[in-house]
Amino acid sequence: MTKNGTVISVNNPMQQNYQYVISAPQGCEFMDGFEPFYSPKEMLEKGVFEGKYLNSAMDEYPADWFENAKLSDHPDESINLFSVKSRQPLSIWRQKGWIMDIDPRGWFEWYCRYYMGRRLVDVDAIQIKRWRAFRRHAGQIRKYCDPGDIWCRPRQRQALLQWSYDPMI
Numbered sequence: 001m002t003k004n005g006t007v008i009s010v011n012n013p014m015q016q017n018y019q020y021v022i023s024a025p026q027g028c029e030f031m032d033g034f035e036p037f038y039s040p041k042e043m044l045e046k047g048v049f050e051g052k053y054l055n056s057a058m059d060e061y062p063a064d065w066f067e068n069a070k071l072s073d074h075p076d077e078s079i080n081l082f083s084v085k086s087r088q089p090l091s092i093w094r095q096k097g098w099i100m101d102i103d104p105r106g107w108f109e110w111y112c113r114y115y116m117g118r119r120l121v122d123v124d125a126i127q128i129k130r131w132r133a134f135r136r137h138a139g140q141i142r143k144y145c146d147p148g149d150i151w152c153r154p155r156q157r158q159a160l161l162q163w164s165y166d167p168m169i
Contacts, residue, residue, distance in 0.1 A: 007022075024118075033128070034131065036165075043108075044066065048080065048081070048162045051080075081167070086158040107163065131163060
């Protein structure tokens with residue numbers, strides 16, 4: 001586990017010469033009301049983002065996150081837990097204002113860094129607000145799917161997983 005005060009240096013194809021400081025224990029001291037269901041490691045093991053998300057940034061995170069991760073050199077929807085296409089290109093995310101320069105891969109990159117112990121009050125508040133808003137998808141599944149039918153609305157379930165909600169609701 002990375003200790004408080006540790007400086008993480010980031011140099012990968014999407015972000016260079018960026019550093020952040022660990023200021024909270026890994027997986028602990030989350031903002032009130034932010035209660036993700038899965039850790040980044042668990043999400044990667046279940047199959048998210050078609051296996052193509054952190055591939056060029058693996059050096060930034062603990063090696064054990066990737067021991068059983070489902071990864072691919074190219075987007076492969078069969079890797080996802082629900083075997084469905086689950087993402088839009090980053091260009092769309094940028095166009096919609098969902099990408100912040102500090103985390104050029106988007107919400108999941110923010111979550112990985114937050115989980116590691118990086119704290120940036122303003123950025124964290126924005127991303128946690130986005131996370132809270134995403135729960136509406138769980139409400140739609142509860143409304144339109146029979147209990148126990150995990151294959152009802154698989155794209156929404158995959159999206160819930162990718163936002164660290166329980167897709168098996």
